[in-house]
Every structure is written in structure tokens, then in C-alpha cells.
Amino acid sequence: MELTLLGTGAPAGLPRPxxxxxxxxxxxxxxxxxxxxxxxxxxxxxxxxxxAAFAAARAGQSLAGVRQVLLxxxxxxxxxxxxxxxxxxxxxxxxxxxxxxxxHRVRAVPMDAPGTGYAVTGPDGQRVLYLPPGGAPAGLEKxxxxxxxxxxxxVLRRPDxxxxxxxxxxxxxxxxxxxxxxxxxxxxxxxxxxxxxxxGARAVPDGTTLAVGGYEDVPDVPRRTLVLGGARSGKSVxxxxxxxxxxxxxxxxxxxxxxxxxxxxxxVAAHRERRPGSWRTTETCDLVPLLKDDGAPLLVDCLSxxxxxxxxxxxxxDDAEWAGGGERELRSRVRELTEAVREARRTVVAVSNExxxxxxxATASGRRYRDELGRLNAAFAGECEQVVLVVAGQAMVLxx
Numbered sequence: 001m002e003l004t005l006l007g008t009g010a011p012a013g014l015p016r017p018x019x020x021x022x023x024x025x026x027x028x029x030x031x032x033x034x035x036x037x038x039x040x041x042x043x044x045x046x047x048x049x050x051x052a053a054f055a056a057a058r059a060g061q062s063l064a065g066v067r068q069v070l071l072x073x074x075x076x077x078x079x080x081x082x083x084x085x086x087x088x089x090x091x092x093x094x095x096x097x098x099x100x101x102x103x104h105r106v107r108a109v110p111m112d113a114p115g116t117g118y119a120v121t122g123p124d125g126q127r128v129l130y131l132p133p134g135g136a137p138a139g140l141e142k143x144x145x146x147x148x149x150x151x152x153x154x155v156l157r158r159p160d161x162x163x164x165x166x167x168x169x170x171x172x173x174x175x176x177x178x179x180x181x182x183x184x185x186x187x188x189x190x191x192x193x194x195x196x197x198x199x200g201a202r203a204v205p206d207g208t209t210l211a212v213g214g215y216e217d218v219p220d221v222p223r224r225t226l227v228l229g230g231a232r233s234g235k236s237v238x239x240x241x242x243x244x245x246x247x248x249x250x251x252x253x254x255x256x257x258x259x260x261x262x263x264x265x266x267x268v269a270a271h272r273e274r275r276p277g278s279w280r281t282t283e284t285c286d287l288v289p290l291l292k293d294d295g296a297p298l299l300v301d302c303l304s305x306x307x308x309x310x311x312x313x314x315x316x317x318d319d320a321e322w323a324g325g326g327e328r329e330l331r332s333r334v335r336e337l338t339e340a341v342r343e344a345r346r347t348v349v350a351v352s353n354e355x356x357x358x359x360x361x362a363t364a365s366g367r368r369y370r371d372e373l374g375r376l377n378a379a380f381a382g383e384c385e386q387v388v389l390v391v392a393g394q395a396m397v398l399x400x
Contacts, residue, residue, distance in 0.1 A: 001041055001122040001212040003150070006055035008206055009033030010183035011073065011133055023184035030205040031188035036180040038130060038152060040120060043102050045069045045086075046130050053083040059207035068100055072132035074114030091116055111135040119148070126212045128152070129170070133181035136161030140168045147172040150212050155179040155201045156186050159244035160276060162199060167247035167278075174215045177201035194397065198222070199245035222386040222400055223347055228354040228377060229390035236301055238390050239351045246347070248296035249279045252287065254305040285309040291340035291348065298344075303352035307369070307376055310334075316372070317365045334376050341383040352377050354389065 007013075014033040015024030027033070035049040039056060042065045049055075056063050069082075069089040082088060092098050092108035094116065099105050103123035108116050115132030122128075127146065131137070131153040145168050153161050156179055165171040179192075179201050186192050196202055200221045204210070225242060229235030243249045279299075284290075285306050290298060300306075314329040315321030341348065356374045361367045381387045386400030 001120070001124070001126050001128060002209055003128065003152075003212065004039040004056070004059050004061050004209045005152075005178075005180070005204060005206060006037040006039055006052055006059065006061075007034030007049055008036055008180050008182055008204065008208075010181050011035050012183075014182055014184055014188065016184060019184060021184055023187050027184070027188045031192075032206075033182050034206055036133070036152075038180075039063070039066070040128070041102070041104065041122065043067050043100065044104060044106070044120065046118060046120075047072055048080050048082065048086075048089050050080055055206065059209065061209075067102070068098070068106075070098075070106065070116075070118060072116050072118060072130065074132065074134075092118070110138045112138040122212070126150075128212055129165075130180075131158075131161060134158060136164055137170075140164055140170065142168045145170040148175055150176045150178065150210070152178050152180045154181040155196060155199060155245065156182060156192070159199055159241075162201070162245035163247045163276065163278065166245070174218060176210070176212075176214060176218050178210065179203045191395075194395065195241065198225075198242040201245070221347065222384070224341060224344060224384040225349045225386045225388065225400075226377070226381045226384045227349065227351050227388045227390060227395075228381075228398075229351075230354055230358070233390045234393040234395075235351050235353075235390040237393075238388065238395050239299055239301060239349045242349050243297050243299055243347075244276060246297050247278055249276070250290070250296050250298050251279050251281045252290060252298060252300045253281060253283045254285045254287075254300065254302060254309065255283075288336055288340045291337075291344045291346075293346070295346050297347035297349070300348070300350040303350055303376060303380060304355075304373060306337075307373055311369065311372065316368060319364070322368070330372065334379055337376075338379045338383055341380060350380065350384075352380070 013035050015027040037049045037052055038046040039061055045066045048069050053063055063083060063086055066086055069087055071089050071091050094108050094110040097105055097107040105121045107119045109119050111117050113135045115135045117131045120128045127148045128150045129148045133154050136158050148170055151171055155162055179196050192203055197219045200219055202219055227235050227239040310330055310333050314326040316326050355370050361370055387398040389396045389398050
């Protein structure tokens with residue numbers, strides 16, 4: 001099958017009309033997007049949007065051969081003029097299947113929000129899933145759904161939809177995931193591409209024709225990532241965002257519960273509230289066994305607190321103990337950790353503080369911690385495919 005994306009933006013398009021935000025102001029050229037509409041093999045149109053005929057012409061396509069127009073949005077939307085010769089738009093009821101004379105089969109997929117998703121099977125057996133804006137499939141069961149060759153979904157706003165599809169095997173390593181319904185929630189251009197690549201997805205400009213089964217285009221998700229940043233920089237949010245599109249994530253909290261510390265308890269509660277409900281949490285600083293195990297993606301937050309625990313264990317705050325073997329023991333622990341990261345087979349995202357650019361600590365123990373954290377960050381980063389520095393909520397890729 002061939003799919004031509006006549007538009008890839010949100011229902012209001014990008015930039016949104018009269019919107020003063022920074023994302024809309026910079027959505028120019030290839031980053032400007034009309035409302036999403038998809039032409040399948042020239043005979044099936046998914047979503048009729050304003051200017052569809054002109055968009056098809058700009059892409060070197062024609063709507064003259066379209067035999068079916070299906071709507072996916074939660075409602076029919078504003079009145080859109082139906083180009084001459086095009087059939088009236090319709091909708092397939094949830095769970096029902098429509099068969100076209102060309103051999104294409106279209107099944108309506110129930111959603112967890114208003115709207116209709118469509119699973120399209122071509123005459124050659126290739127399978128494509130198209131989801132409406134803001135929607136995720138409902139009622140998925142493991143083993144009951146075959147893997148799709150391509151998925152078109154609202155990845156940026158609903159990464160959990162991708163996680164659900166991965167959990168049941170509907171999205172596999174060779175599934176080409178393309179983001180559609182792109183809105184102004186994320187700065188356009190490089191930032192959109194970076195976030196999607198971390199989720200194993202990609203975006204393409206309006207007018208792009210995709211050949212289903214082009215597996216060489218599927219992005220490789222970094223297996224090991226280190227996210228650095230200062231206090232309240234947004235580093236934890238960045239790390240969590242990288243795994244929102246994956247199921248069964250194990251969140252490793254190295255700070256513990258700190259009974260009696262109400263400020264710490266409120267921080268922990270805020271972190272838990274924004275994490276997906278399907279994630280599991282464990283509180284431990286024993287990271288090496290977790291890194292050596294196979295399993296679901298691992299999110300470690302954070303290495304800074306792991307180091308505090310390790311320095312406590314070796315007596316690093318006492319000069320005599322430090323000189324008498326504490327320093328040597330800490331080096332051994334860091335080396336064991338980085339070797340475990342090097343051998344890790346599961347996806348790992350780790351968070352750490354970047355403290356070396358601030359005020360020089362007034363105490364010897366503070367300077368010792370700063371220096372050791374810098375060494376730990378450098379050693380850990382050396383074993384990661386991607387290293388990201390977060391400053392004022394903006395992620396800068398240092399490696400990968």
C-alpha cells in the first residue's frame with residue numbers, strides 16, 4: 001500500500017489561526033501542517049479536510065479515483081465542501097468491517113475517547129492503523145491483535161496509545177510509527193523530531209507519500225540514555241517523557257521515602273501522579289542487579305542520590321576514612337555500576353544532577369561530592385548512546 005499524507009497537523013492546523021504562541025510563530029515551511037488527511041492507494045480517503053483536492057494536487061495525486069471517504073474525528077466537524085465527484089463522507093460503526101471492491105478492508109477500531117480508529121488491510125495483506133486526534137484504542141487484548149506494518153497516531157499528545165499497542169504486540173520492532181495530528185504543544189522542527197525518535201516514531205512533511213513496509217525508516221530508540229540537568233530544570237519530566245510510549249516501565253527511585261520529611265513526600269507524590277498507571281516502582285540503590293536483568297525499560301531517578309548512598313556507605317564524609325580506603329571503595333562501586341550499564345540489554349534512562357557549573361561548595365565534603373558526581377556522570381555518559389542536558393526545560397542533545 002501507498003499512503004499520501006495530505007496533511008499531518010491537528011484539526012485546526014499548525015500554526016493555529018490567530019494563535020500568538022511561540023510554537024505557532026515558528027511553524028514555517030515544512031513545519032507548517034494542514035489538518036491530517038490520508039489518501040490510501042488513491043481510492044480511500046481518511047478524513048476530509050479543507051483544501052484536500054489542492055493538497056492532493058500539490059503532492060502529485062488526484063482524488064478522482066477515491067471511492068470511499070471515512071471520518072475519524074469525534075464529530076463531523078465544521079462543514080467542508082465535498083469536491084466534485086467525491087462520495088459523501090461516512091463512518092464505519094465500531095467493530096464493523098467495510099470491504100471495498102479493490103480488495104481493501106477497513107475495520108473500525110473502538111477508542112477510549114470519542115472518535116473512530118481505522119485498521120486498513122490492503123489487497124497484499126499489509127496492515128495500517130489510523131487513529132483520530134487525542135484517541136487511543138480501547139479493549140486491546142494481548143495476542144488478539146496482529147502486528148501492524150504502519151501506525152498513524154497522535155503520538156505527541158497520546159504516547160500511552162503507543163504503549164498500549166506495544167503491550168499487546170500490535171506495534172513491533174519493524175512497525176513504522178508516524179505522528180499525525182501534530183499540534184502546537186511541542187516546538188516544531190528539531191524538538192518534535194527528537195521527542196518522536198525517543199518514542200520510536202517519526203514525523204513527515206505534508207504531501208509525503210509513504211510505502212507501507214519501508215522498515216529502513218523506523219527510528220532506532222536509544223538503548224541507554226543519560227539525562228542531566230540542574231535543580232528544577234525539567235530533567236525528570238524529560239526522562240519520563242522518553243518512556244511514556246512503552247509499557248511496563250520499572251521506575252527506580254533511589255531516594256527512598258524519607259519518613260517525616262514532608263517536603264520530600266510532596267515531591268515523591270508529584271512524581272507518582274504524573275507517571276503512567278501501568279508503570280511499576282521500586283525504591284532501591286542496588287542498581288547493578290536490575291541492570292544485569294533482562295526485562296522492561298528501566299528509569300533510574302536519580303544517580304545523584306545513588307552516589308549519596310554510596311558515599312555514606314564508604315564513609316566518604318570523614319577525611320580519615322576517605323583516605324584509608326573509602327575513596328578506593330567508591331571508585332570500585334562506580335566502576336561496577338558503569339560496567340553493568342555497558343552490559344545492559346534492557347532500555348535504560350537515567351537521571352542525574354549537573355552541579356559542576358554552579359557555586360563552589362563552601363565545605364570540603366560538599367566539594368568532594370561535587371567532584372565525585374562529575375566523575376560518575378562522565379563515566380555513566382561514556383556508556384550511553386544518548387546524553388541530554390536539560391536547561392530551563394529545554395533539552396539539548398550532547399551525544400547521540
